[in-house]
Amino acid sequence: MKKRIFSGAQPTGRLHLGNYLGALKNWVALQDEYDSIFCIVNLHALTLPQNPKTLRQKTLDLARIYLAASIDPEKATIFIQADVPEHAELTWILLCTARMGELERMTQFKDKSQKGGRERSSVGLFTYPALMAADILLYHTDLVPVGQDQKQHLELTRDLAERFNRDFGETFVIPEPYIPKSGANIRSLQDPAKKMSKSDENEAGAIFLDDDADTISKKIKRAVTDSGTEINFDETRPAIHNLLTIYQLVTGKTEQECVENFAGKGYGQFKGELAEAVVEYLRPFQERISAYDDAELNRILRTGAEKARSIASVTLADAYQKTGIR
Ligand code: TYM
Secondary structure, three states: OEEEEEEEEEEOOEEEEHHHHHHHHHHHOOOOOEEEEEEEOOHHHHHOOHHHHHHHHHHHHHHHHHHOOOOOOOOOEEEHHHHHHHHHHHHHHHHHOOOHHHOOOHHHHHHHHHHHHHHHHHHHHHHHHHHHHHHHHHHOOOOOOOOOHHHHHHHHHHHHHHHHHHHHHHOOOOOOOOOOOOOOOOOOOOOOOOOOOOOOOOHOOEEEEEOOOOHHHHHHHHHHOOOOOOOOOOOOOOOHHHHHHHHHHOOOOOOHHHHHHOOOOOHHHHHHHHHHHHHHHHHHHHHHHOOOOHHHHHHHHHHHHHHHHHHHHHHHHHHHHHHHHO
């Protein structure tokens, strides 16, 4: 029996190179070896204000992005979170398992609530990690491939599963995070102290997956660098480290090959080669993005939801039975 992976992304904002290198790329690499389930987490999107029409469109667009990134619907299950109501139902049980203190420690809530203020944040934004835990636990997931920013949510998921199992009897598989050594933490091109983010107000900080070649080149040319001239993987020079990491991931070269390639070259030449490599890397993806029409997409998502539901309903029934709800 193959082990199972589960992961997902929110259909909000524009997906960027960090999402691709930190998550999608690994999903694709793992889909042959693992029984794979990839979700478009539209319920999570509601934790911040959304325009209904845009949300609907972005949900389908994200399915297109999964497929264009080479997730194969013949191998992997792709579905929309809200098409499987068990996610919201198990969330309630997990919310009653979680402690206020645990959720209060989540750094993503602190970050995301900063802009509008804690008092005005939705309660959904606060309880969001329990929904994420439900996503993962419903499928008896072994491994969760995500970027570094989701690590804390994964730890909470494990704690909730362990607590539930201890209190009510063996029910959930305890999932392991899969966070790649390289690429899990792509930084903003404008401020390497911040991660590359969908919600960054400064668009120059992110390379979006639908940026054209010219925009990508401009953003890379304008990217901040560090003092000094060497181009190497030095953690104390985070801007160059980040750019070189991107170069390494999109070319598939080893660290040593990357450093050798740029020995004695200046930042200008480095950025030129990096821009070219990123454009080439995204080209096949960008060409495939319109390959699926809505009918085909809806068929894939319907099949995915049926398959997901056949697993999720059994897990939920078990959790209801164990807690005395049914
Ligand atoms: P989301 O939509 O913010 O991001 C999708 C994936 O992209 C990764 N990521 C990054 N990786 C590297 N560098 C970056 N700068 C970067 N920014 C984002 C994220 O870590 C993520 O893997 N809560 C999740 C969605 C989710 C989920 C789940 C994931 C809901 N339920 C169950 C796994 C399992 C989120 O908001 O991801």
